[in-house]
Amino acid sequence: MTQRKTNRRRVTDGACLALILVVHAAACPASEQQDGIAFDTQPGQVIVRLGGRPLATYVYEDQEIPRPYFKDLHAPGGVRVTRHHPPRDGVDPTDHAQFHPGLWLAFGDLSGDDCWRNKAQVRHIEFVQAPCVLENRGCFAVRNRYVGADRALCDEVCEYVFLIRPAGCLLLWNSTFQSEQDDFWFGDQEEMGLGVRLATPLAVKSQQGGRILDSEGRRNEKEIWGKQARWCDYSGWIDGTFAGITIMPDSGNLRPCWWHVRDYGFMTANPFGQAAFRAGPISKVQVKKGQSFRLSYGILIHAADSEKGVDLQAAYQDYVEIAQDRAQGLGARKEAN
Numbered sequence: 001m002t003q004r005k006t007n008r009r010r011v012t013d014g015a016c017l018a019l020i021l022v023v024h025a026a027a028c029p030a031s032e033q034q035d036g037i038a039f040d041t042q043p044g045q046v047i048v049r050l051g052g053r054p055l056a057t058y059v060y061e062d063q064e065i066p067r068p069y070f071k072d073l074h075a076p077g078g079v080r081v082t083r084h085h086p087p088r089d090g091v092d093p094t095d096h097a098q099f100h101p102g103l104w105l106a107f108g109d110l111s112g113d114d115c116w117r118n119k120a121q122v123r124h125i126e127f128v129q130a131p132c133v134l135e136n137r138g139c140f141a142v143r144n145r146y147v148g149a150d151r152a153l154c155d156e157v158c159e160y161v162f163l164i165r166p167a168g169c170l171l172l173w174n175s176t177f178q179s180e181q182d183d184f185w186f187g188d189q190e191e192m193g194l195g196v197r198l199a200t201p202l203a204v205k206s207q208q209g210g211r212i213l214d215s216e217g218r219r220n221e222k223e224i225w226g227k228q229a230r231w232c233d234y235s236g237w238i239d240g241t242f243a244g245i246t247i248m249p250d251s252g253n254l255r256p257c258w259w260h261v262r263d264y265g266f267m268t269a270n271p272f273g274q275a276a277f278r279a280g281p282i283s284k285v286q287v288k289k290g291q292s293f294r295l296s297y298g299i300l301i302h303a304a305d306s307e308k309g310v311d312l313q314a315a316y317q318d319y320v321e322i323a324q325d326r327a328q329g330l331g332a333r334k335e336a337n
Contacts, residue, residue, distance in 0.1 A: 035051055035052075036050070036051070036133070036136065036138075036164065037049070037050060037055070037133055037137065037138030037162045037164070038050075038052075038133060038138070039131035039132075039133070039138060039140070041130075041131055043061070044059065044060060044061030044062070045057055045058060045059045045060065045061070046058040046060075046131050046140065048138065048162060050074075050076060050162075050164070050169055051076070053074065053077075053078045054072060054074055054078075055073070055074055055162070055169060055301070056070045056071070056072060056073045056074070056102075056103070056171075057070065057071050057072050058070050058140075058160070059071060059101070060124035060142065061124065064098055065098050065101055065118060066115075066118055066120075066121040066122065066123075067104065067106060067115055067118065067121065067122035067144075068104075068122060068124055068142070068144060069101045069102055069103065069104040070082075070102050070103040070104070071085040071101050071102035071103075072084075072085065072102065073102055073103060073196075073245070073301055074301070075168060075169070075241070075243040075244075075301050075302055075303035076164075076168055076169055076301070076302070076303055077241065077243075077303050079238055079239055079241045079243045079303050080199050080238070081198065081199050081202065081238075081243050081244055081245055081301060081303075082102040082103065082196065082197060082198060082199055082245075083100070083102070083197045083198065083199055083200055083265065084199075084200075085097075085101045085102050091200065092200045093200065093264065093265075095264075096197070096266075098118055099116065099117060099118065100195065100197035100266065101197070102196070102197060103194075103195070103196045103245075103299065104194070104195055104196075105158075105173070105175060105193070105194050105195075105295070106122070106191075106192075106195070107186060107187075107191075107192050107193075107272075108187070108189040108190070108191035108192055109186070109187025109188065109189050109192065110146055110148075110153055110154075110184065110185075110186060110187070111148060111153050111184045111185055112148070112187070113146075113148035113149060113153060115146060116189075116191040116192070117191070119149075120146065120147060120148045120149065120153075121146070121147045122144050122145070122146055122147075122156075123144060123145045123147055124142060124143075124144055125142075125143040125144060125145050125155070126142070126143050127140060127141070127142055127143075128141040128142060128143050128157060128159075129141040129159070136163070136164060137161055137162060137163050137164075138161070138162040139159065139160060139161045139162065140159075140160055141157065141158065141159040141160070142157075142158050143155060143156070143157050143158075144156040144158060146177075151182075152179075152181065153179065153182075153184050154177050154178060154179040154184045154287070155177070155178055155179065156175050156176065156177050157175070157176050157178075158173070158174065158175045158176075159172070159173075159174045159175075160172070160173060161174075163322070165300070165315070165318060166315075166318070167300055167302050167310050167311070167312075167314070167315035167318065168300050168301050168302030168303065168310065168315075169300070169301045169302075170298055170299070170300050170301075170315075170318075170319060170322070171298070171299040171300075171301070172296070172297075172298055172322070172323070172326070173194065173296065173297045173298070173299060174294070174295075174296045175294065175295045175296070176292050176293070176294050177287065177292065177293045177294075177295075178287075178290070178291070178292040178293070179287070179289055179290075180289065180290060181289065182289055183286060183287065183288050183289050184286075184287050185284050185285060185286045185287065186272050186284070186285040186287075186293075187272065187283075187284060188272055188273055188274055188275045188276055188282045188283045188284065189272070189273055189276050190260045190268075190270065190273055190276045190277070191260070191268070192268075192270045192271075192272040192273055192276075193257065193260075193268050193269050193270035193271060193272065193295075194247060194249075194268065194269045194295075194297050194299075195260075195266070195267065195268040195269075196234070196245055196247065196266075196267050196268075196299075197265060197266055198210070198234050198236075198244070198245065198265040198266070198267070199238060199265070200265060201236060201237065201238045202234060202235060202236035202237075202238060202243070202244060202265060203236070203263065203264050203265030204220050204221065204236075204263035204264075204265075205263045205264045205265070206236075206265070208236060208237055208238075209236050209237040209242075210234070210235070210236030210237070210265070211234075211235065211236060211307075212224055212232065212233070212234050212261050212263075212267065213232070213233045213235070213312070214227065214229035214231065214232045214233070214259060215229045215230040215231045215232070215312075215313070215316065216229050220261075220263060221261050221262055221263040224259050224261050225259065225260065225261055225262075226258055226259070226260075226277040226278060226279070227258065227259060228256040228257065228258055228259070228279075229256070229257070229259060230248070230249075230251075230256070230316060231246055231247065231248040231249075231312065231316050232246070232247055232259045232261065232267060232269065233245070233246040233247075233312055234246075234261070234265070234267045235302075235307070241303050241304070241305065242303070242304050242305065242306055242307050242309060243302065243303035243304075244302060245267075245299060245300065245301055245302075246299070246300040246302065246312055246315065246316075247267065247269045247297060247298075247299055248297065248298040248299070248300065248315075248316050248319045248320075249269050249271065249296075249297050250295075250296035250297060250298070250323055251320070251323075252294070252296065252323075252327070253271050253294070253295055253296060254271045254272070254285060254293075254295075255271050256271070257269040257270055257271045258270050258271070258273055258274075258276075258277040258279065260273070260277075269297065271295070272285060296323065298316075298319035298322075298323065300312075300315050300319070302315070
């Protein structure tokens with residue numbers, strides 16, 4: 001019944017992208033394909049598998065972290081690419097344990113409230129689309145509510161699509177924000193946007209061969225922090241494999257992202273921190289009541305036998321073409337290639 005009600009709900013153009021797959025795959029059950037994407041739905045979380053191995057766990061109910069997140073991300077082949085959550089004593093640095101659980105979207109200043117540092121909440125309201133495997137991709141969609149100290153700020157419909165691509169596993173992350181009650185706004189801080197905490201061996205600071213690389217050829221925190229780029233990759237050697245994560249913001253987002261990266265294993269794609277990154281006056285992105293605001297990203301999880309084993313520029317172009325085709329309703333054609 002929830003699904004039928006959701007499909008009848010009036011949505012704006014910005015929310016339509018997040019709901020395309022819902023209409024197309026409303027009756028699709030979760031699958032246990034051993035050679036592709038599969039989902040294991042458990043109380044408070046969804047375990048995503050690739051080829052029978054864990055790929056990631058989506059957590060939407062947590063007593064200590066009041067916002068959804070992905071933890072325990074693994075590259076194809078099983079190599080862990082995010083820090084253990086919770087961090088392991090004697091294995092991982094334990095800083096920011098509740099702020100950096102794996103892969104997340106959060107904002108240090110949303111209408112004056114702070115869900116990055118867990119001072120405000122992001123509540124899971126419902127699954128708009130239950131976890132589902134359709135042809136060669138897996139997907140699910142959720143509705144979240146951002147709640148400040150004394151009021152609801154806005155709702156988010158977030159669609160997650162997992163694709164197996166030549167370069168690795170590509171997660172399409174499409175979030176649409178809207179409020180029917182009040183205006184809301186995004187502020188200007190470093191801690192805004194899509195963030196990831198990498199596995200300890202991948203961190204540049206670990207001195208085990210980790211590196212940060214952006215689309216302009218810059219490397220590591222000193223060269224990349226506060227710069228804009230089309231994509232940014234954080235990778236390194238772990239268990240004899242060169243593995244990592246590339247974040248690729250959609251070109252249709254508010255503006256190109258500034259990159260908040262740290263050599264200790266942290267990366268965030270931030271389109272809001274204009275003053276925080278010393279690139280102009282303080283930015284305040286306002287969204288009027290009834291209007292929508294969209295943020296979309298591609299997250300590539302990859303592994304190879306050498307640093308040059310994945311062509312990141314080609315992977316970015318692949319993502320651009322997929323995003324363009326999905327925006328035009330042609331996603332299934334491209335994703336099947």
